Amino acid sequence: MNETGRTREMAAGGSNFIIEKEVFQLYIAHACINILKMIFVAYYTVFKRFANKTFSTKEDYEGFAATMEKDDVKKKLAECDPEVERVRSCHRNDLENIPAFLVVGLLYALTNPGVDAVSLHFRVFTLCRIIHTMSYLLPLPQPSRFLGFSVGTLSMVSMAIQTLLMGKL
Numbered sequence: 207m208n209e210t211g212r213t214r215e216m217a218a219g220g221s222n223f224i225i226e227k228e229v230f231q232l233y234i235a236h237a238c239i240n241i242l243k244m245i246f247v248a249y250y251t252v253f254k255r256f257a258n259k260t261f262s263t264k265e266d267y268e269g270f271a272a273t274m275e276k277d278d279v280k281k282k283l284a285e286c287d288p289e290v291e292r293v294r295s296c297h298r299n300d301l302e303n304i305p306a307f308l309v310v311g312l313l314y315a316l317t318n319p320g321v322d323a324v325s326l327h328f329r330v331f332t333l334c335r336i337i338h339t340m341s342y343l344l345p346l347p348q349p350s351r352f353l354g355f356s357v358g359t360l361s362m363v364s365m366a367i368q369t370l371l372m373g374k375l
């Protein structure tokens with residue numbers, strides 16, 4: 207091996223560690239789609255809070271619903287709005303899954319599994335998260351949300367096991 211090749215391999219920590227450009231582009235695309243989707247859900251929570259005049263703190267009521275009586279504010283703070291809670295649950299579920307995908311997806315991509323395999327795993331995960339969000343927010347009848355969650359996690363389990371089986375990168 208010539209000097210440049212050796213330096214490249216050392217820097218990368220082994221030949222399997224070099225990520226293909228197309229695979230990295232897939233990772234960037236799916237990471238961004240999932241992050242944007244999650245940000246959408248956060249803003250949808252804001253929208254629902256304004257639509258239902260249901261805020262999380264006293265100062266929010268003072269700032270955004272100043273005309274409300276103090277007693278009504280107290281009552282609102284003590285109770286839960288089912289529509290707002292639904293969007294918050296959807297967001298929490300994203301937080302339970304998408305950061306894990308960002309980590310395991312990158313580790314899996316680093317094992318050099320080939321563009322087709324990466325593309326399949328990433329597409330399945332992203333599509334499932336979109337189905338999960340639609341099922342939660344529209345809402346759609348079960349088992350659509352369950353399938354969105356479970357097939358998406360299966361894609362992550364598959365990536366994690368394959369990455370683990372690669373042993374030493």
Ligand SMILES: N[C@@H](CCC(=O)N[C@@H](CS)C(=O)NCC(=O)O)C(=O)O
Pocket residue numbers: 295296298299302351352355356
């Ligand atoms: N933290 C979740 C773990 C299991 C899960 O993610 N289940 C999916 C499919 S039924 C779900 O959408 N759970 C509802 C939720 O997280 O709000 C839960 O409490 O349900």
